Amino acid sequence: MTASNALLETVKAAYARYEQEAGEFLHEYTAAGNQVYCGAGCFGCCNMPIRLSLAEAALVASVLTPEEARKVERHARKVLHNARTAPDEDEYVRRHRLKVGYCPLLGADGACTRYEVRPTRCRDTFSAMSAVYCQEGTWEGMTKPERREYQREVRRTPGTDGETHFIAPLEALSEPVWERCSRAMRREWNLEAWGDFWVLTTLAARPAFMAAIARGDKGAALREARQAGLEHPELIEFA
Numbered sequence: 001m002t003a004s005n006a007l008l009e010t011v012k013a014a015y016a017r018y019e020q021e022a023g024e025f026l027h028e029y030t031a032a033g034n035q036v037y038c039g040a041g042c043f044g045c046c047n048m049p050i051r052l053s054l055a056e057a058a059l060v061a062s063v064l065t066p067e068e069a070r071k072v073e074r075h076a077r078k079v080l081h082n083a084r085t086a087p088d089e090d091e092y093v094r095r096h097r098l099k100v101g102y103c104p105l106l107g108a109d110g111a112c113t114r115y116e117v118r119p120t121r122c123r124d125t126f127s128a129m130s131a132v133y134c135q136e137g138t139w140e141g142m143t144k145p146e147r148r149e150y151q152r153e154v155r156r157t158p159g160t161d162g163e164t165h166f167i168a169p170l171e172a173l174s175e176p177v178w179e180r181c182s183r184a185m186r187r188e189w190n191l192e193a194w195g196d197f198w199v200l201t202t203l204a205a206r207p208a209f210m211a212a213i214a215r216g217d218k219g220a221a222l223r224e225a226r227q228a229g230l231e232h233p234e235l236i237e238f239a
């Protein structure tokens with residue numbers, strides 16, 4: 001039992017819509033003289049924690065080879081270990097970036113090997129300033145004057161929210177993707193499941209887990225996750 005084609009097509013359609021709208025925004029943004037610092041081979045954000053819907057995870061799981069799925073599961077178990085041992089959210093993120101490390105779907109050339117099905121969060125993260133600011137340790141390594149200069153530069157840069165160097169409207173454009181995933185899960189499963197990218201992608205490939213999801217049986221799905229050693233209250237959440 002896996003997700004239906006209808007559900008996977010809904011996710012793909014939501015992504016296609018996002019790509020079109022984001023493309024239009026980027027066209028206008030760059031035509032106005034602004035620069036986007038992301039591009040092929042830039043992977044500074046690929047060691048960040050990623051949250052997504054089970055609908056999106058099911059799409060990723062549907063295309064992975066057995067070897068890729070094994071790598072994703074190994075990563076998921078490192079994510080779980082971090083979630084179970086990190087003392088707080090900041091340390092969780094720091095360890096995720098430094099110790100859990102880069103996404104196993106990142107290729108040796110620095111490009112995403114599953115670009116066509118990458119999650120919403122991977123799609124909507126664009127930098128309006130040098131990609132060095134996306135790298136773990138950059139902010140921590142800055143002196144106080146450097147941090148003040150960074151904040152001034154962020155406020156001067158069009159498209160940011162004034163707090164960080166990411167392009168805020170492109171993040172906002174992903175809201176309809178989340179909403180479409182939410183509705184599709186409700187329609188298909190009578191529940192919503194959200195959580196960690198690698199944990200949910202691993203679970204989405206497990207027939208017993210997905211059979212419980214298809215029945216709308218949250219308790220059975222959690223039992224399956226527990227049996228697989230993949231349960232965590234913040235890495236898998238039901239609504």
Ligand code: SF4
Nearest residue numbers: 046103105106112122
């Ligand atoms: S799915 Fe692709 S873009 Fe997203 S974190 Fe992994 S390698 Fe990076």
